[in-house]
Amino acid sequence: MLGMHRNRVKAGEAAGEASETKTGKAGKASEGKNRGKGGRKLSFQRGMQLLSAALLNGYAVGFAKGRIFTGKSKAVCVPVLNCYSCPGAFGACPIGSLQAVLCGKRHFPFYVLGTLMLFGIVLGRLVCGLLCPFGLVQDLLHKIPVPKITVPKKVDRPARYLKYVVLAVLVFLLPAFAVTKSGVNSPYFCKYLCPAGTLGGGIPQMAANAQLRELAGILFHWKLLVLILILAASVAIHRPFCRYLCPLGAFYAVFNRFSFYQMHLDKSKCVDCKACERSCPMAVEVTKQVNGPECIRCGKCKSVCPTGAISSGFIQKMEKGSVSAGENTKPGGAKELTNKSGLIIIGKRAKKT
Numbered sequence: 001m002l003g004m005h006r007n008r009v010k011a012g013e014a015a016g017e018a019s020e021t022k023t024g025k026a027g028k029a030s031e032g033k034n035r036g037k038g039g040r041k042l043s044f045q046r047g048m049q050l051l052s053a054a055l056l057n058g059y060a061v062g063f064a065k066g067r068i069f070t071g072k073s074k075a076v077c078v079p080v081l082n083c084y085s086c087p088g089a090f091g092a093c094p095i096g097s098l099q100a101v102l103c104g105k106r107h108f109p110f111y112v113l114g115t116l117m118l119f120g121i122v123l124g125r126l127v128c129g130l131l132c133p134f135g136l137v138q139d140l141l142h143k144i145p146v147p148k149i150t151v152p153k154k155v156d157r158p159a160r161y162l163k164y165v166v167l168a169v170l171v172f173l174l175p176a177f178a179v180t181k182s183g184v185n186s187p188y189f190c191k192y193l194c195p196a197g198t199l200g201g202g203i204p205q206m207a208a209n210a211q212l213r214e215l216a217g218i219l220f221h222w223k224l225l226v227l228i229l230i231l232a233a234s235v236a237i238h239r240p241f242c243r244y245l246c247p248l249g250a251f252y253a254v255f256n257r258f259s260f261y262q263m264h265l266d267k268s269k270c271v272d273c274k275a276c277e278r279s280c281p282m283a284v285e286v287t288k289q290v291n292g293p294e295c296i297r298c299g300k301c302k303s304v305c306p307t308g309a310i311s312s313g314f315i316q317k318m319e320k321g322s323v324s325a326g327e328n329t330k331p332g333g334a335k336e337l338t339n340k341s342g343l344i345i346i347g348k349r350a351k352k353t
Contacts, residue, residue, distance in 0.1 A: 045129065045298050049136040055090075056080070056133065057200065062087030066208025077112055079119040080132040081194065081248055085201030087208070095171055095194070095248055099187035102175040116251055124259030125252045128242055129296035134196040135242060139281070141234040149236040156283065159244050160294065166193070167247035189247060191219070195227040238281040242296065253293035260314050263297060265290045269309035276301035276310060286310070 042050075056078055059069040069090055078091035094116050101109040119127055128135055142148075151159070170189040179185055190197055202223060206213050233240040242249050265287065276286040279300045284292055286301050290310070302310045 043299075043303070045300075046136075046139075048130040049133070049139070052080070052131040053133040053136055056082050057086055057088035057090070059088040059090060062089075063204060063208075066205055077115045079116075079123070079127045081134055081196040081246070083190075083194070083197040083201035085197065085205060087201075087204050089200070093190075093197075096187060096190050096197075099171060099175040099190060102172065103185035103187060116248075117255075120252045120255035120259065122260050123252075124256040124261055124297065125249060125293075125295060126259075126261050126297040127252055128246075128249050129298035132242075134199070135239065135296070137199065137231070138234040138239045138241060141231060142238050142281070144235050146235055148238075151237060151283075156243075162244045163246050163250040166245055167250040171247045192222070193226060193245070195223075195230045195241060198223045198227040238283075239296075243282060243294070249296075256293045256295060257291050261297065261312070262314075263290045263295060263301075263310065263312045266309045266311070269307045271307055271309075273306065275304045275306065279304045 061067065062069050066087060068085060068087060071090070073090045074084070074092055076091045077094040077097050079094065081095060082089055082091065082093050084092050084096050094112055098109050098112045098116075101107060101112060166189065170193060174188040175185050177185075178188070202220060206216060206220070230241050230245075237243075270287065272287065274287070277284070280286060280295075281298060281300060282294045282296055284290075284295050284301075286295075289295075290301075297312060299312065302312060
């Protein structure tokens with residue numbers, strides 16, 4: 001009898017282990033399916049990028065006929081690099097507009113600079129992360145499954161200052177002061193460097209107009225070479241144009257630390273796993289300078305943080321060392337974080353107590 005009882009116990013244990021194994025396998029399979037579904041979902045960043053590209057370049061007739069939109073909205077500066085000559089563009093590129101005014105030497109560019117400063121103060125480089133069509137192109141190219149390149153810090157850090165040189169020299173100084181032999185100033189950045197203009201304006205115009213193709217010379221081929229090099233680099237290096245050459249990114253970077261839209265790292269939740277820094281497309285040291293000039297507010301760090309230590313929104317920047325002096329729960333489950341200055345943050349909105 002005792003032997004039979006032992007056999008039953010062993011059989012029960014074996015059945016239990018088999019059941020647990022099956023449950024575990026099913027759980028893993030379910031997790032795999034969920035990850036697969038999650039991977040196929042359109043991220044908030046990608047959705048915003050696509051929406052922005054469609055809204056800024058939605059003049060479909062222009063692409064079909066190779067004709068530039070000439071409506072009243074063309075006098076309005078958009079916040080991103082978006083070539084005026086793009087057949088689908090509804091607005092004007094701020095860098096192109098700035099150079100056009102400087103080349104004319106008739107007026108100070110109050111409107112263009114004021115518009116850029118407004119976007120910089122409100123959003124900072126959120127414009128780069130969520131709204132820029134050329135940023136979207138670089139992001140998509142980087143998804144191509146080829147070996148990626150990590151630029152060494154001793155090369156990467158100094159190279160990032162190139163975009164400030166481009167802003168100062170090609171956007172401001174040369175268009176304002178360098179007069180050509182014909183006595184006319186040139187928009188040097190748009191003419192010799194801008195890859196967004198070649199991709200969005202030059203190529204579509206050439207494709208739709210046979211006469212333009214016949215007139216294409218060494219300048220167009222130079223711009224095409226620049227575009228090809230930047231697009232090729234984007235496959236291996238995440239956003240190389242944004243990191244090293246974009247003058248608009250350089251302008252917005254100046255406002256990043258004190259713009260209304262801010263990133264926030266709750267150090268009391270941070271476990272220093274560095275997942276945020278590994279996922280950052282701009283190689284920002286998130287745990288050291290979450291609102292540094294290179295952060296484009298794309299939200300990648302937030303999405304991978306295992307403890308939810310990173311948040312963002314139109315909130316007052318927390319004081320150093322007072323990331324969350326108090327935490328309460330409102331009726332309905334909403335959490336409040338109160339810092340030492342008396343600012344209460346509820347989700348992405350803030351109010352004074």
